[in-house]
Amino acid sequence: MLWTEDRIARLCLGSFSGFGCRSLRKLWRSFPSPQKAWTGSSHALLQAGIPQKAVERFCEWRKDCKPQRLVDQLAQEQISFVIPDDPEFPQTLRDSSDPPENLFVRGNLVDAPSVAIVGTRHLTTYGKRCVDMLVPELTRAGLIIVSGMALGIDGLVHEATVNAGGITIAILGTGIDEASLYPREHVALAHRILEHHGAIISEFPPGTGSRKEHFPMRNRLIASLTQATIVVEAARNSGSLITAKLALEENREVLAVPGPIWSDTSVGTNHLIKLGAKVCTNARDVLEVLTFDRPELIAQARALMPLDPHEQQLLKLLTEPKHIDELGRLLAIDSPTVSSRLAVLELKGLVKSIGGQMWIKGN
Structure with a gap:
């Protein structure tokens, strides 16, 4: 991880207990860079919309903050500091209505x-x-x-x-x-x-x-x-x-x-x-x-985990359409177990339902 001045500033700002996501977003909107926000005057912080008590606490806390010590602690604890611009920041969080401004991982x-x-x-x-x-x-x-x-x-x-x-x-x-x-x-x-x-x-x-x-x-x-x-x-x-x-x-x-x-x-x-x-x-x-309406999840999950013996046997049997009860008899397992294994195979795109509790091997 490359510790630029702005990333270190984000770490410092995110380490102050008085700044939540909303306060941090106010700072990003009001200052040209995180570094400028970190070094901003109390007047500039107030102008950014930060409450006066929080500004007073922050300015006192900032006097004693040692940025390099924060960086060194993360390295010692093997903690990554991830921000929304990083490729490893989860897309689901990035797309959410109230995403975190920082993640410690x-x-x-x-x-x-x-x-x-x-x-x-x-x-x-x-x-x-x-x-x-x-x-x-x-x-x-x-x-x-x-x-x-x-x-x-x-x-x-x-x-x-x-x-x-x-x-x-x-x-x-x-x-x-x-x-x-x-x-x-x-x-x-x-x-x-x-x-x-x-x-x-x-x-x-x-x-x-x-x-x-x-x-x-x-x-x-x-x-x-x-x-x-x-x-x-x-x-x-x-x-x-x-x-x-x-x-x-x-x-x-x-x-x-x-x-x-x-x-x-x-x-x-x-x-x-x-x-x-x-x-x-x-x-x-x-x-x-x-x-449902999310076929991309099938592609993502396909073959991520190996098939268990029952799933392997099901694939061999489903070269032709078969009813779920017949599959249970052939494998000597109960219908709920057959159903759950078929669901896993369906998610991976390996089998498909053709109606009437009939199943066949997928493409």
């Missing part, structure tokens, strides 16, 4: 279709079974799995993705340096994510601790980065419902896993379905949503 930002899976911190056995069913199939389809590394469903999602051999991205509401990783119970999980070619990202600089107001901002990134958000379990006031709302505002798909009507952790998901969220009962429901 550990690991690899993989350019591939992705889905977010979020849910309650107080998961049940039912929620765990849902994650264990959904994640391996979505991973096998070549999708990147995104979540917030919180306790409960989020952490389980990352763990299941890694165990399935997939790639997962954790988006945090804290800094991503070792000392700031949160929750501390998931530090080892964060390391596993990185070891398996995933990424940990945040718009908050190193040293930023856990603050309640940061988590809706984290949820905004989760919703904006992905093509769809799946809510597995959520109570009435769960933060994952905020993620779903933000996804809808970004014109992303929202799916919810229905749950028992007597379960507190299914009140939120069942309510989402009442409001119009698509029902998610298996991986096929997700894949159908992603490929």
Whole structure:
């Protein structure tokens, strides 16, 4: 990474806790360059629309800020500083209504279709079974799995993705340096994510601790980065419902896993379905949503992951049209398993439905 004066200035400005995205955008509009904004007078900052208290705090903070120390800390922690002009900045974020002005990244930002899976911190056995069913199939389809590394469903999602051999991205509401990783119970999980070619990202600089107001901002990134958000379990006031709302505002798909009507952790998901969220009962429901009017996703996901033995056998059988029940009998597996494997193959463009639950090998 080439540290120009402007990039260093952006890092410094983005490291001041009093400047959010809106303040930074005011600075970009009012100054000819980030460097000029960084060295701007208090009067010029006020003229840019920055509130007086924030200007006073910033000018005091700037006196003690050591730009090279910030750069050195990123290098020491192996953190990349990514801005919207960089090619590795995700296009989905660039296209969102409220994109981050800076990203701090550990690991690899993989350019591939992705889905977010979020849910309650107080998961049940039912929620765990849902994650264990959904994640391996979505991973096998070549999708990147995104979540917030919180306790409960989020952490389980990352763990299941890694165990399935997939790639997962954790988006945090804290800094991503070792000392700031949160929750501390998931530090080892964060390391596993990185070891398996995933990424940990945040718009908050190193040293930023856990603050309640940061988590809706984290949820905004989760919703904006992905093509769809799946809510597995959520109570009435769960933060994952905020993620779903933000996804809808970004014109992303929202799916919810229905749950028992007597379960507190299914009140939120069942309510989402009442409001119009698509029902998610298996991986096929997700894949159908992603490929509807989005054929480019098929091309992107094709052959990203190797076929498992059942998928290989299905391809051999589908040189001629066959009914899904016949496929189940020939392979000695149940229809839901056949259906989920066909959904993966369909996403990769290897098979196609010809109606009446009949399938044939694709082009």
